[in-house]
Amino acid sequence: MANSQKLPISTSIKSAGKSAGDFRFSGFGNTFRNKLPHLAGRLSSLTASLEMALWQYIKKHRVVLAHLGVWLGFLGMWALTSVSFKLSALGLLGMCVTFLPAAFAFYGSNFLLFRYLPGQQYRKLILAEVLFFVGCFVVLVFTIHVWRPLAFQDEVMWPTLRTFTAWAYWRDSLWLYVLLSALSLGYYYLRQTGKKTRELKLTLQQKLEAEKGKLEAEYAFLRAQINPHFLHNTLNFFYAKSLGHSDELSDGILTLCDIMRYSLESDEDQNGTVLLTKEVEHLRNVIKINQLRFSHRLQIDFQLRGELHGLRIIPLVLITMVENAFKHGELTNAAHPLRFTLEVDAQNQLFFTVANKKRSGPKETSHGIGLDNTRKRLAAAYPNRHLLEVQDQEDFYTIALQIQLPAVAQPSTNVHVSAVPAAFSN
Template sequence: MKSFYIANNRVLTHILFWVGYMAVYTGVHTGDDDMMEYFLYEVQRLPGAMLVAYVNMYLLYPRFFVKRQYAAYTIAAIVLLFVSSVICRIITEKWFEPLFFPTTTYREPIFVWYMLFKSMVWFLSPVLFFTLIIKILQQWFRQERRQQQVEKEKLSAELNFLKAQVHPHFLFNTLNNLYALTLQASPAAPTVVLKLSELMSYMLYDSQANLISLKKEVQHVKNYIELEKLRYNDRLEVSMNVSGDIEQVSIAPLLLIPFVENAFKHGVSNETDNVWVTIDIKAWAGWLSIKVENSYNDTLPAAGESADKNGIGLQNVTRRLNLMYPQAHELVIDKEPGRFSVDLKIKMP
């Protein structure tokens, strides 16, 4: 938590506070002739003001005000003002005036009620109220920062959880692909292992960052597509178009792959005829546009319309978008006869 003190220096902050106090009360008499006399009077009242300030901030405020014991705080504050006023009177009559003004003043009783009341109301009450406001604001800032920290930690934990969900879900599908090839003793199996190694390296290391280059994310998608091409052979037609300066754009890792994975899982794997997937990624004028379309069998439920395991990918990425790009993205999922599309636009920070 950041310090509330000027230049992170507690002593300097307190010194500047009391310098400001002296300047304000001495400055009230700017038009008078003898400024030094008024300055000296403020000096002799300084111990009483300091007693009010520190007892209020470090005793009365935490003991009564924070606990909402306002009546007890009010009584204690009045007693504090009275005691401090008496101390100021003692200093004035016993030491200050005899030392600095021995010929122009005369001894008065300590308990001159008018003088005590004037000191309490005019000189000491503002110190009490000002230090009370300081403590209230200080507590409010602490609560706000604590709440922001809690929200930040909660957001971070949820994002990490969602990211962790992507890993086993994606790995499960890829291993199924590899299993099918090994059953057929396909010569493509080693290539699949190599691509899988690259995919796992990306997920285990690169994706741990909050943001990653769009170029790396696109390469991750390409590796996934290569695996799917090995699985579906000539039955699958894939078109992927990338435009814009993708090296200069950073996005949340593993954000694109759920859309592509969804297209293959729900638009390709359940169909026996020739199937197609088109992927368009465009970076332009502070925006990132991703559009994924795939052939779709109308007799099958659309992805994301049910809560079963087949909807995990889109549900996950939708939640991540809401967390990472609030008010800065637009996601449209559309289903038409024979076609399913996902259109995402993100405003880059």
């Protein structure tokens, strides 16, 4: 014990400081400091959400809030400049009752103007204004004799026949009606001007967006046209090289060229329609190319009835339904083949039906424009002149299309119906 050495005071302090540092009370402070940015971010997000909700509420009820603000400002100024006004519940009630005829005249006139002026119903407006003026007179009389005394707890003097025939009341009512109706008319035209300004702004914005969309669509169309044309020319080259090597290969390449040529250049007229015979030929080519793909193992029944000459249809509508059948249908079941039936009656009614058994395995992908787009195109081209029905059963899928087609004056002889077989099956 005598030999024990005492540590210097500075060394003891450093050791104590080191030990105190190991006991990390500072960790709580670090944790709090680390949470500060997170809390600040949440508070900022909450504030932004509240501001957005408040702005949406103001935007939705801006007209009501504007009217409320104007009335509060007007009544506040009147209360400050009025000698008889006393800030109490009775005083506030009396002030509101005092200006009740003015509010009735203003908003009643607004109702009539906004109801009849936009439709230019001037006779109804004049008759309604006459009745409304009588209503203003009645409200003014009852305010003076009944409601205002009740608000100020004075004696009520019920109106009599002499009251309703007094010139002073009619004069005051006429002055109130003319003044507030003039203010209402100004307010009406102010609202209508603002409405037309907003509509013009919206129209210009929609026009700019439409022009922008048109430019983007033209650019996308241009980009989409480059590769198909290149592929079309390449297929022609392959067709020339395949001659003499494989009749089936050259026939398949030629059919694919025809399909691509029709898709790119369908020879539409000014109404955006093509010959129905051309559309049917396109269907045959699509069926043919699919048969070549599957070595003629597809079970397809294509029935064609009626006269097609002289009829036109918007392009690539029927093929959408055919592609849908190839995508979802059972292709090799001889008991349930793909059935395509096209019939035209004497009244130029087109009936096109596609029926197929649903495939249980994987389905082919399709690059058609889709049934939804087809519905929109049919609605735009044949309003109230077409019917498209879909029957989606558990094992079978059927699409039935009916269109009233217009006939052209001179039937085309580019493609004969005789060139289209009545039944195309394998």
